[in-house]
Amino acid sequence: MSHTPFPYEPYELRGKELRDAVVRYASNPLYLDNEEWENSDNPYRRQLRPQVLAHLDLDRVPGRDELLDYSSLAVQRLLTTVYEADLVFLPKSGLKGQWEDFRRFYSPTNRVLGEMIRPALERYAFGFLDKEVETSGKWTAESLEAYLESLNAHEPAGASLAEQAIANSTDRERAARMWLIQFAPDFLSEASPMIRNVLGYYGAAQSEWFKIIIDEYGYGVHDTKHSKLFERTLESVGLATDVHRYWQYYLNSSLLMNNYFHYLGKNHELFFRYVGALYYTEATLVDFCRRATALLKDVFGDRADTQYFTEHVHIDQHHGRMALEKLIRPLVEEHGEEIIPEIVRGIEEYRRIQDLADEDFATQIGWMDNGPEFKKLHAPVWDAIRSGRVTAPVADIVEPYGELSNTHCHDGDELCHIVSGTMKFVSGFDSHQILEAGEGTVIQRNRLHGAIIESEECVYQIHSVGDYKKCM
Ligand SMILES: [Fe+2]
Ligand SMILES: [Fe+2]
Ligand SMILES: [Fe+2]
CATH class of the missing domain: 1.10.3520 (Glycolipid transfer protein, GLTP)
Structure with missing residues (x-):
């Protein structure tokens, strides 16, 4: 196929x-x-x-x-x-x-x-996944087994970049909260994308799929529904649990990850891809949840409610096995080896997205932690602009008290320079710098940020320098 x-x-x-x-x-x-x-x-x-x-x-x-x-x-x-x-x-x-x-x-x-x-x-x-993932060639049931074996999906892996960023952050609690916020779009409505695949007329495999969903939904006991367990994790570390409260703090790649599963579930021609991605998530979640439990306990101590994660260590050993034995193998048997490239593709695409999300989050924590450094960088970059050594497109902006620039990012580095007034520059959850007249900050390419005006009026400039290092 x-x-x-x-x-x-x-x-x-x-x-x-x-x-x-x-x-x-x-x-x-x-x-x-x-x-x-x-x-x-x-x-x-x-x-x-x-x-x-x-x-x-x-x-x-x-x-x-x-x-x-x-x-x-x-x-x-x-x-x-x-x-x-x-x-x-x-x-x-x-x-x-x-x-x-x-x-x-x-x-x-x-x-x-x-x-x-x-x-x-x-x-x-x-669309980028088309270029990232290549699954052509002849696949057989045997080569699929060898490939799945080679993934070592059940084996313990080291700490991800994101986990390292939290462990090494100058503000570990803030970093861990920012991390939990990234999971909210997925975990607060957990398994909703999966449910898209239980409508229809089908064979035994999809009923196995349905069994996984039943577990995710706590067998109809609301208190054990996985989303409810995650709510308790959020509450235990002082975060709210209403849907999309923290919308402005979601990173690009966190949304990408969550959207990927909706994309697979919404488009039924991608059903077999979803089977692959499901197998890989369920199998790798076991070790991830073990590490997450340890990390949250380390950062917050015993007050962190980690039942969401410990429950997954248990149930996903089972789900990973079910996905292989009751879904992948019977589906290949039933529909032929033509579906294998799609299954493999689901696994590989998910892995690419996971890498991307891992890197994006770790970089954002660096951006938040280094807020004071980026503020200091204003001086040399502003110098380069003022002296005419560097020319860059500039936008002059005047905003009144309380004006909130909703979070966004830029495609190149920018220099924010305050002419008059006061700006609270926000670089992530619970993370900001106060910028007064004559001050400013370098805004790193692709990093999520926003701002609110704290004086009666604020006059400021945004210089699109592209690469701030060229100004040094
Ligand atoms: Fe779950
Ligand atoms: Fe699961
Ligand atoms: Fe901006």
Whole structure:
């Protein structure tokens, strides 16, 4: 089965039509900028920054080196929102006062507009995997077994870059909270993408798939539902548990990871790919959850409720085995070796995304930890600009008290220079620098950040220097 995932289809939206449709979708009042850093118990509000979308070219497949650029972040935020229109989200404290948002989120128009732009967004978000993953050649049941064996998915692995970044952070609790926040889009509605595959008419394998889902859902006992276990982890370290409270702190790659499973579940032609990705996650989660438990206990001590993770150490040994014995092997038997490249592809794609997410998160922790250093870098870079040694495009901005630039990132390094007033520059959850007149900060390429004005007015400049090291 040779599968070209992203041919352009005749009636697909492209160019200006696509751009207009994206802007129209994201102009729903639910998706406008927030005046606060966090959403408060409103699962329908998510900030998509529609004012910027008209300027993005979403009609292409970005290369690996552009994957953490702003366009990708915008696409991942859009896709999460599109996929989640299929999920039932209710506010923790009830719908009182939120009926209008509820109706806007689930309105047929919102859903249909989302579906219209989804193919193009999926190409933008996942198209890079075509170049990253090669699964051609002749696969047999035997070569598949040898390949799966070679993955050592059940073996203990060393600490990931993300885990090392937390362990070595100058503020380990903050880093660990930022880490848990990244899992919220996935874990608070855990296994929802999987459920997309239990509708239909099918054989025994999908009923095995359903058994895994039953475990994820705690057999209908709400207190043991995996999402509920994760809520307790969040609460134990002082984080809130309402859906997307921390929307503005999700990294590009965290959304990519979560969206990947919705993408596989939403598009049933990718069913076999999902089987591969499911096997690999379930199998590797065992050791990951062991390490996560140890890390959280190390950072927070006994107050960290790690039952979410310890439960997975137990249940996912079982799920990994089930995915192999009751899904992969019987499906190959039933449908033939043609499905193997798709299974392998699911595994390999997931691994690429995992690497990307690992690196992205570790870099963000470095960016947060080094806030004071980036602030100090303002002086030499501003010097280079003022003396004319470096010329860069500049934007002059005036903002009033309380104006909040919702989080975003830039495709190159920038220098923020404060002319007058005070800015609180935010570089991640619970992480900021205060910038006064004459001060500023280097903003590192691809790093998530936002700002709020703390004086009556703030006049500042953004110099797009590209690579700040060239100014040194
Ligand atoms: Fe789970
Ligand atoms: Fe599981
Ligand atoms: Fe910015």
